Structure formats: structure tokens, C-alpha cells
Amino acid sequence: MMVALALIALATIAYFTARSRSVALAGGDASTLHSRPVYHGFYAFFWVLLPALAIWLVASRIADWYISSSLSERFSAVIESLSGPQAGAFINDAMTLASGGRIGFPDDDKIAAGEFVAGLQSAAFWLVAALVIGVALAGFFYAYSRIEPRKRTRQAVERVVRYALIACSVVAVLTTIGIVFSLIFESVRFFGRVSVFDFLFGYHWSPQSAFEGAGASTADDNSRVFGAIPLFAGTLLITFIAMCVAAPIGLMAAIYLSDYASAGFRKIAKPVLEILAGVPTVVYGFFAALTVAPAIRGWGEVIGLTVSSESALAAGLVMGIMIIPFVSSLSDDVINAVPQSLRDGSAGLGATKSETIRKVVLPAALPGIVSALLLAVSRAIGETMIVVMAAGLAANLTINPLEAVTTVTVQIVTLLVGDQEFDSAKTLAAFALGLVLFIITLALNVVALRVVQKYKEQYD
Amino acid sequence: MNATTTQQTTPATTTIPSDPPVKMECRDLSVFYAEKQALNGVDLDIREKQVTALIGPSGCGKSTFLRCLNRMNDTVDIARVEGKVLLDGRDIYDPDVDVVELRADVGMVFQKPNPFPKSIYENVAYGPRIHGLARGKDEMDAIVEKSLKRAGLWKEVSDRLAEPGTGLSGGQQQRLCIARAIAVSPAVILMDEPCSALDPIATAIVEELIDELRQRYTIVIVTHSMQQAARVSQETAFFHLGNIVETGITDDIFTNPKDPRTESYISGRIG
Ligand SMILES: Nc1ncnc2c1ncn2[C@@H]1O[C@H](COP(=O)(O)OP(=O)(O)OP(=O)(O)O)[C@@H](O)[C@H]1O
Ligand SMILES: [Mg+2]
Numbered sequence: 001m002m003v004a005l006a007l008i009a010l011a012t013i014a015y016f017t018a019r020s021r022s023v024a025l026a027g028g029d030a031s032t033l034h035s036r037p038v039y040h041g042f043y044a045f046f047w048v049l050l051p052a053l054a055i056w057l058v059a060s061r062i063a064d065w066y067i068s069s070s071l072s073e074r075f076s077a078v079i080e081s082l083s084g085p086q087a088g089a090f091i092n093d094a095m096t097l098a099s100g101g102r103i104g105f106p107d108d109d110k111i112a113a114g115e116f117v118a119g120l121q122s123a124a125f126w127l128v129a130a131l132v133i134g135v136a137l138a139g140f141f142y143a144y145s146r147i148e149p150r151k152r153t154r155q156a157v158e159r160v161v162r163y164a165l166i167a168c169s170v171v172a173v174l175t176t177i178g179i180v181f182s183l184i185f186e187s188v189r190f191f192g193r194v195s196v197f198d199f200l201f202g203y204h205w206s207p208q209s210a211f212e213g214a215g216a217s218t219a220d221d222n223s224r225v226f227g228a229i230p231l232f233a234g235t236l237l238i239t240f241i242a243m244c245v246a247a248p249i250g251l252m253a254a255i256y257l258s259d260y261a262s263a264g265f266r267k268i269a270k271p272v273l274e275i276l277a278g279v280p281t282v283v284y285g286f287f288a289a290l291t292v293a294p295a296i297r298g299w300g301e302v303i304g305l306t307v308s309s310e311s312a313l314a315a316g317l318v319m320g321i322m323i324i325p326f327v328s329s330l331s332d333d334v335i336n337a338v339p340q341s342l343r344d345g346s347a348g349l350g351a352t353k354s355e356t357i358r359k360v361v362l363p364a365a366l367p368g369i370v371s372a373l374l375l376a377v378s379r380a381i382g383e384t385m386i387v388v389m390a391a392g393l394a395a396n397l398t399i400n401p402l403e404a405v406t407t408v409t410v411q412i413v414t415l416l417v418g419d420q421e422f423d424s425a426k427t428l429a430a431f432a433l434g435l436v437l438f439i440i441t442l443a444l445n446v447v448a449l450r451v452v453q454k455y456k457e458q459y460d
Numbered sequence: 461m462n463a464t465t466t467q468q469t470t471p472a473t474t475t476i477p478s479d480p481p482v483k484m485e486c487r488d489l490s491v492f493y494a495e496k497q498a499l500n501g502v503d504l505d506i507r508e509k510q511v512t513a514l515i516g517p518s519g520c521g522k523s524t525f526l527r528c529l530n531r532m533n534d535t536v537d538i539a540r541v542e543g544k545v546l547l548d549g550r551d552i553y554d555p556d557v558d559v560v561e562l563r564a565d566v567g568m569v570f571q572k573p574n575p576f577p578k579s580i581y582e583n584v585a586y587g588p589r590i591h592g593l594a595r596g597k598d599e600m601d602a603i604v605e606k607s608l609k610r611a612g613l614w615k616e617v618s619d620r621l622a623e624p625g626t627g628l629s630g631g632q633q634q635r636l637c638i639a640r641a642i643a644v645s646p647a648v649i650l651m652d653e654p655c656s657a658l659d660p661i662a663t664a665i666v667e668e669l670i671d672e673l674r675q676r677y678t679i680v681i682v683t684h685s686m687q688q689a690a691r692v693s694q695e696t697a698f699f700h701l702g703n704i705v706e707t708g709i710t711d712d713i714f715t716n717p718k719d720p721r722t723e724s725y726i727s728g729r730i731g
């Protein structure tokens with residue numbers, strides 16, 4: 001911490017000295033410099049900061065490695081007397097003691113080991129700190145000595161900025177790829193225990209009754225309880241109900257906003273709709289579980305239907321309300337992109353406003369609207385909170401919207417919540433479900449974006 | 461024939477018999493966009509089966525005037541129209557006039573070709589469908605063919621009617637838009653700078669077409685090209701700052717303008 005502060009202070013000092021130095025070198029007239037003084041400042045700043053940071057990373061790694069290896073060497077007798085997990089615990093406890101923490105079962109060996117580690121660590125700290133500050137100072141003097149009026153400092157600084165930006169985007173891309181690969185990797189492990197076919201086409205889902213352990217019989221049993229069809233059916237049912245609500249209402253709202261509403265109303269209504277999109281889904285979840293589901297149940301009783309207290313209908317309705325603003329704001333953009341000249345042309349032929357919209361505007365906007373709907377579908381499929389709260393956990397294979405169903409996302413949550421061994425078939429099943437879900441929404445998004453792109457070319 | 465000017469208050473009935481009858485009359489026509497007045501009470505007679513050219517510097521209200529003739533200004537929220545526009549003696553701003561029928565009678569072709577993103581056939585059939593002009597497919601086919609023929613496009617597109625109208629060249633698209641307007645058999649066709657997005661060859665074709673269309677339709681055309689006004693029109697109205705400064709026989713206006721503003725515009729001094 002101290003080292004970091006010192007580094008930043010040093011870099012800042014370097015920035016200001018280098019800046020004034022460059023001006024002084026130019027004889028007070030900054031315009032004769034090739035690069036503006038700011039660039040000289042940043043040049044020094046980077047020379048102080050970057051090599052020192054790199055050294056810090058490497059050196060502290062080496063120090064850590066050295067400490068743990070000398071710990072196991074020094075206390076090899078103790079460690080060898082302990083069994084596998086306990087040996088690991090010994091080293092952990094030593095580290096904890098060294099940093100001033102408390103441990104479960106202290107004994108003399110552990111305390112001695114902790115003191116040993118603490119000594120090494122403080123020595124390593126000073127060594128690393130000295131090294132880092134030294135490198136920083138060296139960078140500072142190097143940069144300072146290289147300040148010349150004609151030097152192309154601007155290019156050097158721009159290059160550093162470019163690499164920094166590249167590094168950030170690489171991080172973003174790599175983490176995404178990493179996540180996808182871990183999904184695939186864990187799914188492959190799952191499919192090693194349960195066959196892909198049984199998983200994708202089985203119609204019985206009760207992972208709670210899965211057996212753990214090895215052997216052909218458990219594999220057979222597991223295959224029977226990991227049938228994902230009910231989950232996908234539940235997801236489809238709820239998504240379908242949600243789209244039945246969101247597609248017409250969202251679309252009509254978009255048409256009203258883009259072609260009928262006055263400018264003033266539009267100015268107010270659009271942000272309001274977008275605020276609706278910002279409501280956390282858990283709030284919709286409350287709404288679904290506490291208001292909508294009981295209401296539906298009440299109505300059902302009035303007309304003599306049995307409605308379970310958690311129903312696909314409640315979850316679907318509320319999810320539909322949730323994606324209305326999503327649909328309407330995307331379609332509004334698409335409808336607005338249809339050129340006014342087409343509307344004029346239609347009106348000039350004597351078409352009324354609604355005829356113009358039905359026969360010219362909507363057909364022209366159709367590809368965009370379809371892609372908006374596809375994006376909404378993928379949003380609905382991935383939604384978790386509302387369904388957890390309102391649709392229930394029962395993996396029923398049904399198309400009756402009044403019964404409780406469950407969805408893929410809900411099951412992922414229940415599989416992973418609570419104490420689970422990381423490599424049980426249950427946990428791994430969550431990854432497999434996640435992978436299938438990912439593939440579905442990815443496909444939907446790709447198709448939607450494709451359609452939008454094709455549509456964009458039309459009017460340019 | 462005698463020239464009509466803004467000062468003339470006597471209606472066309474007093475003109476000599478060889479004059480074509482007046483199709484549309486505008487009396488004291490003013491247009492406001494919110495508070496801003498864009499037309500200051502103009503009068504103009506548009507004669508049947510003639511081409512009337514509207515010329516004048518940019519922003520002087522030509523498009524505004526043209527859009528009054530089929531109430532396209534109704535689609536602009538902030539626009540307000542005052543005064544009278546008579547079509548065959550009937551005020552088109554009368555409350556009981558049906559805008560849909562009016563626009564079937566007074567068609568419009570826009571500056572930029574704006575075919576619908578539909579097939580060529582559907583583009584032309586659009587108007588007749590809305591107005592229910594055809595009973596059955598055969599009649600519709602006949603209307604489409606006739607309209608495309610009159611717009612001089614039939615030969616070029618007869619074998620590709622199912623292809624999208626947006627795939628045609630600019631000049632072809634503009635003639636498609638003319639065919640689209642013709643298909644609802646209007647009496648008057650309004651054209652707002654119909655050639656400004658076209659190259660010289662396409663322009664020449666459209667100009668020829670306009671000259672031919674004059675046999676059946678009354679045409680009002682806005683143009684920035686003096687040559688075009690001179691080539692295609694029989695009458696010309698010169699607009700300036702929301703007023704009609706001078707109207708009359710095209711040849712008279714171009715050879716012998718009465719108002720100094722007209723003269724300097726025609727000779728290129730006001731732009
Ligand atoms: N929709 C509108 N809203 C507000 N003002 C408008 C609108 N349309 C036109 N105007 C104003 O009315 C005046 C006349 O415009 P108009 O389009 O009729 O000119 P024009 O003669 O057609 O010009 P151009 O030759 O450039 O097409 C202009 O000052 C213009 O700014
Ligand atoms: Mg104009």
C-alpha cells in the first residue's frame with residue numbers, strides 16, 4: 001500500500017518536473033518543442049510507473065514462492081508427519097498467523113512456522129519495496145535525461161496509450177472466451193456421466209435424487225433424473241406468455257410514440273418507458289409473487305378453475321410487462337428509421353395514417369421489428385428472478401399455464417445454491433444447462449443482429 | 461392569351477374562349493408554420509391540361525404552396541392554412557371534403573424518388589388498392605400496365621414486375637412514382653422538383669414524359685431550373701418571399717418579365 005502511494009507520488013512528481021524541464025529546454029517557448037510539454041510529462045510518468053509496476057509484480061511473486069518453499073523446507077519434518085489435507089492446512093495456518101490472523105487449533109509448530117513466515121515476509125517486503133522504488137527512480141532519471149526539444153515524445157506516449165487500450169479490450173474478450181470455455185469444459189465433464197441424449201431428450205427432471213459415486217448402475221440411474229425437457233418446456237411456456245403480452249403492447253406503444261404522439265408527449269413518454277426498463281427484476285418478482293399470482297388464483301377460483309399459487313401465467317404476465325419497454329423502445333427506433341418520404345408518398349396517394357402504417361411503415365420496418373422481438377425473446381429466456389419467485393420449482397411437463405412450472409435458469413440457481421460439491425453430477429448439470437441456454441440465446445442474438453444489419457443497408 | 465398577375469382580381473371567366481378552363485383556383489392563400497408566415501395570401505389560377513411551373517429562390521414557399529393543393533400540409537402538425545383553394549369550383553378546405561378522395565384527385569410526385577420497399581407491381585397497385593379501384597386481379601393488372609405505359613416505364617420493367625421498386629435506377633424510380641400517382645387516375649398531378657435527384661438523361665426522359673402527360677392531366681411543377689420551366693411549362697408563377705410576384709404565359713415571363721425581381725431572378729441575379 002505504502003509502496004503504491006510512493007510510486008504514484010513519484011510518478012506525479014516526474015510528470016511535473018519533466019513538463020517544466022521540457023519548457024526550460026525550449027527556452028521558455030513551448031511552441032518550439034516537437035511535442036507539447038504535457039507529452040514530456042506523461043513520458044516521464046509512464047517511465048516511472050510502468051517498469052516499476054512490472055518489477056513489483058514479478059518480484060512479489062518470486063518472494064511468495066521463496067517464502068512458501070523455504071517454509072516447507074524448514075518444517076519438512078512436521079509436514080511429512082501430517083496427512084495430505086492437514087499438511088495444506090498447516091501451511092495455510094502458518095500464513096494466517098504471520099499476517100496476524102487467528103486460527104482454529106494453534107500449536108507450537110504452527111506458531112513457530114508463523115513467526116518464521118512473518119520474518120521472511122517483512123524482509124521480503126523491504127527488499128521488494130526498495131527494488132520497486134529503485135526502478136522507479138531509475139526510470140525517472142532515464143526519462144528526465146532523454147528530454148530534448150526535438151524528441152518525438154508524442155508518438156511514444158500515444159503508443160503507450162494504444163497498448164493500454166489494447167490490453168483492456170483483450171481482457172474483455174479473454175474473460176468472455178474464458179467463461180465460455182469453462183462452460184464447455186464443465187459440460188463435457190457432465191456429459192461424461194449423463195449422456196447428451198438423455199439430458200436433452202429426457203422428460204424427467206429430479207436432480208435431488210441423483211446418486212453419487214462411480215459405476216455403471218449410477219450412470220444409468222442418473223440418466224433418468226437429468227432429463228431437461230420439462231425445463232425447456234417451462235422456459236418456452238413462460239417466454240411464450242411473456243411475448244404474447246409484450247409483443248402487441250410494445251409494438252402498439254412504439255407505433256403510437258413514433259407516428260401519433262405529439263412531440264411533447266413523446267419527450268415525456270419515452271424516458272418513462274425507459275425507466276420501466278431500469279426497474280430491478282427482483283422488484284417485478286415481488287410484484288409477480290405477491291400481487292399477480294394471488295390475483296390470478298382468485299379469478300381462477302371465481303370461474304371455477306384450480307390455479308396453483310405459483311403459476312406459469314403469473315410469471316409470464318409479469319415478465320411480459322418487464323420486456324414491454326424493451327420491445328417498444330427498440331421498435332420505436334426501427335419505425336422511426338423508416339424515411340418520412342415513404343410516409344409522405346403514401347399519404348400523397350390518399351392513404352390514411354393507419355393504412356400508411358399498416359401497408360408501408362410496418363412492412364418496411366418488419367425485419368427490424370422481428371429482430372427486436374428476437375432480442376426480447378432471448379431476454380425473456382435468460383430472465384431468472386421473476387420465475388424463481390413466481391413460477392415455482394416443480395419440473396412439471398405441462399402446457400397448462402395455470403400450473404407451476406420451472407425454467408432452465410431457475411434450476412441452475414437451485415442446483416448451485418447451498419452446499420454442493422463442485423464436481424457432483426448435480427453441480428455439473430448446472431453448467432450443461434447454462435451451456436444450452438447460452439447457445440440458444442447466442443443463436444437468437446446472432447439471427448437478430450443479422451436481420452438488423454440487412455435491414456440497415458436498405459435505406460442507405 | 462393574356463397573362464394573369466397577382467393584381468388581377470377578375471376570375472378566369474373573363475378570359476378569351478380559347479383559354480383552357482381553370483382547374484384550380486387559389487384565393488388569398490396563407491400558410492403559417494407555428495408563428496412564422498410562409499405564404500402571404502397568394503392568388504393563382506391553374507389551368508386544365510396545362511403545365512404550370514412554380515419558380516423562385518429557395519425558401520420562398522413553392523413547396524409550401526404546392527402542398528396546399530392536396531392538403532399535404534395537414535400532415536405537418538404546426539402548419540395552419542388560411543384562404544381558399546377551389547378544385548373545379550369546390551373548396552378543398554371545406555370541412556366535409558374527404559382528404560382521401562381529394563388526394564386521389566390531386567396526386568403528388570416528390571423531389572426524391574420514394575418508391576415503397578415493395579415490388580414494382582405493388583408500388584403501382586398501392587393507390588388503386590386503397591381506393592378500391594379494381595375488382596379482381598385482371599382489372600388491377602390492367603391498371604398497373606396502363607399506368608406504367610403512361611409513365612413510359614412499361615417497356616423497361618414489364619418482365620420484372622415482381623422485383624423490388626427500390627432496385628430501379630433513380631430516373632426509373634421517379635417514373636415509377638409518377639406511374640404510382642397516375643394509377644389512381646388523378647385530374648391534377650403535383651411535382652416538387654421531380655428531376656433534382658436525376659442525371660441529365662433521366663431528366664430529359666422525365667421532361668418528355670411531363671409534356672406527354674399534359675394531354676390527360678393538369679400538372680403543377682416546382683423547379684429550380686429555368687430551362688426546365690421554359691421547356692415543359694405553358695404558364696409560370698414566380699414566387700418571392702412568400703408572395704407571387706408575377707404569373708403568366710411561360711414564354712412571356714421568360715422573354716418579357718414585368719417585375720424587376722422576376723427579371724433579375726431569371727437572369728440569375730437573385731438566387
Ligand atoms: N415543416 C416546416 N416547419 C417549419 N417551417 C417550415 C416547414 N416547411 C417549410 N418551412 C418554412 O417555410 C418557408 C418556405 O419553405 P418551402 O419549403 O415552401 O420553400 P421552397 O420554396 O420550397 O424552397 P426550396 O426551393 O429550397 O425547396 C421556409 O422559410 C421554411 O423554412
Ligand atoms: Mg421546396
